[in-house]
Amino acid sequence: MGRNATPDVNAGPVPGAGAASLAVDVRGVSRVFAGRKGASVTALDDVSLTVAPGEFVSLIGPSGCGKSTLLRLIADLDTPTTGEIRVFGKPARQARIDQDYGIAFQQAGLLPWRTVTGNIELPLELHGAGRAARRARAAELIELVGLSEFAGHYPDQLSGGMQQRVAIARSLAESPSLLLMDEPFGALDEMTRERMQNELVRICGETSAAVVFVTHSIPEAVFLSNRVVVLEPRPGRIRDVLRVGLGNPGERGETLREDEEFFRAVSQVRELLHGEAPAGARGAATQ
Known part of the structure; x- marks a missing residue:
């Protein structure tokens, strides 16, 4: 696996990719929230990605x-004040209607009265899939996330990490080509968090889904990502983009965390967060 943690100044996605073929295309997006007494808060300012x-x-x-505001805008859980967002060439709202993406949050959000199988089946049930098809898909996903022995268990019988695996499986139920994840491992202890990161890279390798992942953890961002997008304090703007040249995320293993290039990339992201630009680190969010 080729290793090169030096950022690529052309830090956009695959060269030559047209807008219709992009998983996510954010153009000049701003989000302004109304405040008290006529004041306003600019959460995002002219973001393109x-x-x-x-x-x-x-x-x-x-x-x-x-x-998280940017993730919610991509998911059509909120609407930009200005700008445009397209998902696989469609307006974000149409992509949501077409179930083109799955979404996972920090809290697993499982229904306590449903088993692991029942929770994973839920989005399929809501969209009219037959019982046999739901069961078959749920069984496939339960095996994918390594919970075959717990298919009949309820959420309160599972650890936090296991609950998050169920939530990820549920987000994959309708075979989305895009996953939107908002700190899904933020509430887990460090050992469980690393195991879940390993699971996620394996799952992404098997499904080939694109992922937009919100995190506060620099090592997590580096371990998982092709690119790390660094945002500035409010008003939110993209400060820089670091291309993480540590090989395909789906092929990364536990030993990567001890790799010299991994530590180098972690240091580069930390410097960017503090407003320092390592030599050659200036990147572009778009092509």
Whole structure:
């Protein structure tokens, strides 16, 4: 596996990719929230970002910089004040209607009265899939996330890491080509978090889904990503983009965390977060 942690100044996705073939295309997006007494808060200011199919992109920055706001806008859980967002060439709203993406949050959000199988089946059930098809897909995903022995268990019978695996499986139920993940491992202890990162890179390798991933953890962003997007404090703007040249995320293993190039990339992201640009680190969010 080729290793090169030096950032690529052409830090956009696959060269030559047209807008229709991009997983995510964010163009000049701003989000302004109305405040008290006529004041307003600018959460995002003129943000542009593209994500190629199969690419893993992490968003990192200080609290309040607009990471989760940007993810919610891509997911059509909120609407930009200005700008445009397209997902696989479609308006974000149409992509949501077409179930083109799956979404996972920090809290697993499982229904306590449903088993592991029942929770994973839920999105399929809501969209009219037959019972046999739901069961077959749920069984496939339960095996994918390594929980075959727990298919009949309820959420309160599972550890936090296991609950997150169920949530990830549920987000994959309709075979999305894009995963939107907002700090899905943030509430886990460090050992469980690393195991879940390993699981996620394996799952992404098997499904080839593109991922937009919000995190506060620099090592997590580096371990998982093709590119790390560093945002500035409010108003949220993209400060820089670091291409992480540590091989295909789906092929990364436990030993990568001890690799010299891994530590080098972690240091580069840390410097960018503090407003320092390592030599050659200036990147572009778009092509």
